[in-house]
């Protein structure tokens with residue numbers, strides 16, 4: 001096209017959120033010596049987008065962040081979760097009856113155990129990812145570039161940008177452009193799912209008593225209420241509430257908000273005070289019907305949005321990233337074009353089952369627990385008691401949530417070489433990975 005300027009990359013990642021930043025780092029780590037990598041976002045580079053959330057990161061995700069040189073910046077600010085308590089309060093008792101309590105640790109080898117998950121504040125995670133990408137000379141950042149169009153032919157994919165006579169083209173585009181993914185729409189990939197009539201309210205509190213590295217999930221009738229431990233006597237709250245009630249709660253002044261919050265929080269950690277602002281997210285389940293299109297792969301929220309009940313959205317995104325990186329690295333090692341249809345089909349096959357079943361499992365758990373029917377309650381309580389009595393079942397669930405089960409754990413997420421453990425309590429990455 002006359003006047004059009006082109007930039008070419010072998011692989012272009014669109015979207016520099018948590019998923020896109022990690023995707024670019026993983027590609028650089030495995031393929032940076034062989035392929036050119038671009039990272040494009042509609043926002044200026046490193047815009048400060050305040051995100052008051054904290055994320056529960058599985059051990060598999062932490063392994064990946066460690067290999068990518070990100071965890072080293074985060075470890076001192078991260079809180080390990082060593083125990084999990086699940087309560088199913090009946091009535092309004094502030095003393096929440098614990099239905100299931102378990103150690104949230106995995107075998108670290110040599111008779112050691114490691115936390116199966118960690119809580120990090122999203123602003124710290126974003127800063128650590130930005131720092132690692134900015135220091136990575138293999139990643140070319142294209143800021144303030146909003147995707148407008150997508151054209152694909154047998155040999156390449158071309159992206160046109162809003163308000164600019166520029167286009168980016170290459171062999172493969174990876175869509176990490178979030179739940180509303182413009183690229184998914186441009187590629188004609190449909191989604192399926194539904195809105196929950198629930199809103200996720202998030203805030204941070206300070207409490208009198210120490211949390212002892214325990215995460216607590218209160219299954220309240222209106223939705224799950226999670227207390228995620230942070231360093232110090234602080235916790236991040238992820239509170240799912242019926243949407244109309246949530247809208248009223250969000251309008252309350254701080255005193256009224258704290259009173260409602262304290263009722264749900266219970267009394268186990270003593271008095272609480274607010275330790276930051278609040279924000280809310282409408283909750284929905286959304287699954288892309290396909291994870292790939294010609295020369296395009298979806299990762300993270302572009303591929304699916306799940307209920308935050310199990311704190312797994314970003315963990316699933318990291319599994320996408322790790323699986324796609326392994327698949328592309330295998331293709332490149334064989335001299336195959338990484339954007340070819342067969343390579344992408346392998347990625348889709350690898351991720352479809354795990355991600356689809358996880359999303360539906362979180363949906364089912366939310367339905368099962370956001371329920372006041374006595375029969376449903378008694379069945380699920382019997383299920384929780386059965387899990388509580390079985391060490392094998394508990395250990396299975398912990399390893400599953402840690403992202404470490406199955407033969408198909410992608411290499412980025414596998415446990416690190418245990419020969420040496422650094423002061424973050426995690427094994428050091430061997431030089432060759």
Ligand SMILES: Cc1cc2nc3c(=O)[nH]c(=O)nc-3n(C[C@H](O)[C@H](O)[C@H](O)COP(=O)(O)OP(=O)(O)OC[C@H]3O[C@@H](n4cnc5c(N)ncnc54)[C@H](O)[C@@H]3O)c2cc1C
Pocket residue numbers: 014015016017018019020040041042043053054055056057145146147148176177178179181182200201202238281299300301302308310311312313314315316317
């Ligand atoms: C209340 C709540 C709690 C959660 N807790 C957890 C948890 O504990 N653990 C966990 O694992 N997950 C959790 N999640 C999920 C997790 O936050 C998300 O999976 C994660 O934020 C998704 O990030 P993303 O990078 O895929 O998408 P986004 O953050 O939406 O990033 C998309 C990027 O694409 C860019 N973009 C969009 N359109 C264009 C365009 N046209 N051109 C160029 N760029 C574009 C945007 O600017 C943005 O930077 C939670 C979610 C919620 C709502």
